[in-house]
Amino acid sequence: MAAILIPDNVISCNGVGINCYMITNHNPNKISLPSVREGDCIGVTIHNTNRVNISANTTQAEQYTRATVNGNMGTVRVHFYVDDKCAWQNLPLNFQSWHAGQSGKADKNGSEKGNSCTISIECIMDSVSGEVDLKARDNAARLAAWLLDSYGGELYTHNYWCNIRNGRTGTVDELNMLDDGYKNCPVFIRPKWEEFKELVESYRNKTGQARYFVQVGAFASRENAENYLAEVKKDYPEAFIKKA
Ligand SMILES: [Zn+2]
Incomplete structure (x- = not known):
């Protein structure tokens, strides 16, 4: 059995345990890595990816992190994988990540900004309403709220960046919800996008106190x-x- 990764440290954000395991520090297979972000962060992009078979001693997010380290995730490199138990952080937050593009399509209209300027979360789910899936979604909402409180910006779907690439214009949420003929991501969260946004909002810093x-x-x-x-x-x- 493949060895489970040991995080360098574990921190808690809005009640979610974040296992910090930066592939910028752990890269035994010399996979290609994104570079440091040059501009300011403009928000958080939410994705869904499906659950996979895992052994009993680990979690989905660790499995995806290990798959990344082992070079099995193609060109996908995200900041966070989130499951029903916890999150794994793969990239420092001052790094770009690779998640918003469309393979085989040139990025002529700026969707590259999704990669270069947003923090990426892959929420691991299999349905819109199962108990485990709702817990994963809740963890993603808690993490997104913490990131938005800390770094500011907007909440984006993967669809948003495909629509930008297609030259579409509109408000952030119009493009978050607009079908782009290619992606439906986050596939389990997007059908209830307003509900998810309200969930994120419920976890924002509401104390009224300055940070x-x-x-x-x-x-x-x-x-x-x-x-x-x-x-x-x-x-x-x-x-x-x-x-x-
Ligand atoms: Zn996606």
Whole structure:
């Protein structure tokens, strides 16, 4: 049996355990990796992927993370896999990820922005209403709320980015819901998109209190900032870079 991955650390966000296992640090098979994001994060993109057969001693999100490390996920690299038990984080949040494209199609109209500027969540589900699926969806909503509180921006579907690529225009939610002739993703969440958005909203920071951030450095060079961030993250995994 393949060895289960051991996370470098586990943190809790909005009640979801996040197993941190960065493929930027764990890449024994030398799979290709996204690069550091250059612009600001503009939000969170939600996907669905199906459950797979797993052994009793692991979870779906660990299995998908292991498949990624083993080079079995094609060109898909996401920040988070989320299941009914927990989440696994595969990429630092200042990295781009590969999830919003359409294979074989040139990206002429800007859907690349989905890869370069949003944080990606693959929610692992098999139906719209099963108990396990609803728990996975709930975990994804909790995580999305935490990310939106921390980094700001909008909530996007995979469909949104396909519609952008197709040159369609509209509000974020019009394009989130518009069929694009190719994708229906997140397939189990999108049919109840409004319900999911309300769920995310219910987990947003509602205290009315400001969130205070402490700046620990300022750099003229992005590279120097990245190097310092790597140090800070050893003690504060949620540290991030903001371009001012
Ligand atoms: Zn998708």
